[in-house]
Every structure is written in structure tokens, then in C-alpha cells.
Amino acid sequence: MANTKRSLEERLNEGTVIVGEGYLFEMERRGYLQAGSFVPEVALEHPDVLKQVYRDYMNCGSDVVLAFTYNAHREKMRIIGKEELLEPLNRNAIRLAKEVAKEHPTEEALVAGNISNTNIFDPEDPASKDQVRAMFAEMIQWSKEEGVDFINGETFYYHEEAVIALEEIQKQDLPAVITLGLMAENKMREGMSVEESCRILSEKGALVVGMNCFRGPDTMQPYLKKIREAVDGFVGGLPIPYRTTEEHPTFFNLPDGGCSCSLPTETTFPTSLDPLYHNRYELAAWAKEAQELGVNYIGLCCGASPAMIRAIAEATGNTTINSKYSPNMEKHFLFGKDESLKTHNQDYRTKA
């Protein structure tokens, strides 16, 4: 397989494609990105850090290196007063992704450009739609010039904004993965169901349609089922790794009953979600279930760690570059079964 690189479509036809996302949270957790403004300046300020995270995700099974340009659009850069960084930031995030993708020892990883909800889309305001279109067009153009394999348009909660994204991707002849972010109202902002939105996007020619972010596996899976039933083409699902509930379906309003201090934020989002994590085995169980359901493009979003990505990759039948470091308790001094281990230590299994 060395020196060959299958397209996204070829990989989807042959099996499950694994995708690690969630760079905003991972960079913030590592200390290189400000929660709140959530702008990926790290691509310019600390390219080595971004490259390492790209590498960590790829080595733990991500088939795609998604360029970290989430929120790196003209409107966001204007708000923070750094519009002049817009183009260099976009280009650098992609170049770094390409460098890492080439490091893959058996098959070069795919590189995706990234666009997302602009937060200025207003269904009642035609001028806002033109502005959104122009913001997408320039980011897609830079992605194309830098040689990405496809574009991922994500976390759209307006159906029409997702359609604009798809149209702009298609204008530049790139494959499109469009994933929607479903807020707690459980439907698109216009009132359309998420499966209907996906059906339309798929029929319009998106290679993959589905959902990402905002919701954990438990509150995303029922909608992935509906999407799978409504759509003939490929379906994607990339939840956040948190224990969302029917009462609190997104991570924007997830309470932590055990918190012993007052938080500086109204909710646990975005910097106090840690106690609400799913463990990797729960995520692996979800990924297997999603694969059995017929979801083709499986990943994790904000909050994901490389080890979690490896767990979902392995659960769906993949061996990753770093699978040699996957958990194996055989030789652990307390819990191991190896015969050379001292049995007296095993008392601590229950007493430690």
C-alpha cells in the first residue's frame, strides 16, 4: 500500500473512515488557545504544537488530517482585530496538515480543508448570505490552492447555511463532507428535521452528510439512525466525548452535580467539562454500534483525546500506528496475570 493514496470516496467504499476532530479543545487543554474567542492562531504562533496534535491524532487512527481553520474566517478575525492574519493562518494550517499526512508509514493520510458556521448567517437578511458565501469561497479557494483532498463544512445549525457551504465547495470541484450541529431544540434552526436537511444535502451531491459536535454519543445516535434511514449516500457521525442526556442534550448546558466551587462561567462549557467525560470504552462501544448502523465516517469532536480516537478506530476494526501502545494490563504489578508477578501484591487490588 506504500506510495498509494486512496481518495475519501474510495476509502468510504472499502470501509469505515476514522476522523479525529476537536482541535479547539485540545489546543486549549494544552495551553495554546484561548477559550471563549476560540481562534486557531496556533497555526501561526506555535506550528510545532499544532503539528504534534495532527500527528497524535493520525498516529492513533485518524485517516484524515483536518486542517485546523475552524473559526478562522473573516468575521471572527475581524472581531479579534486580526483580519490580516486570515489568509496566512488558513494556508499554514493546511501546509502543516499536509506535512504530517505525508509522515504516515503505510498510506498517506487525507487532508481536509475546514469551514464552519459563521455566526452571522441571518435567514431574513440576503446581504448576510452573500457575506457568508464570500467567506466560504475564499477559504475553499485557499484550501484548493494548497491541495486538500476534500472540504469538511461543519457544525451548521442553519440548513441554508450548510447548503451555501456545499454550493461553494462544489463550485471549486472538491468533494464535500457536510456535518450539522444540532442544538437542544433537536431540529435545524429553520424548523426542518436534521434528517431532512441531510437528505437534501446528500441529494445535492455532498459525499458525506451527518452530524458533528455539540452532542455526546447518547444524544446524537438517535438522530444518526434517522439520517441513515433518510439518506442513500455516506453518513458521518462525530460526537463530543461527554455524557449528554435527553434533558441536557448538548455540552452547552451540561450540569455537574459534583462541582464543589462556583464556576467563572454560567455552565460547565467549555472549561469545566472534565468530570463529565465518557471513558474510551463507552466511546468504543458507541463507535461499533454506529458502524453496525451503517455510519461510514466515524470520529470524535471537541474533548477528544488521541487515546479515545485509537479506541474507536480499534473498535471499528482498524489497527493504528500507535496500537502497539494500546492498553494491556497483563504485566501490571497489581492487576496482571503474568506468572512471574508477586502474588502478595495482588492483595492491593481491593485494598489499595
Ligand SMILES: [Zn+2]
Ligand atoms: Zn467540536
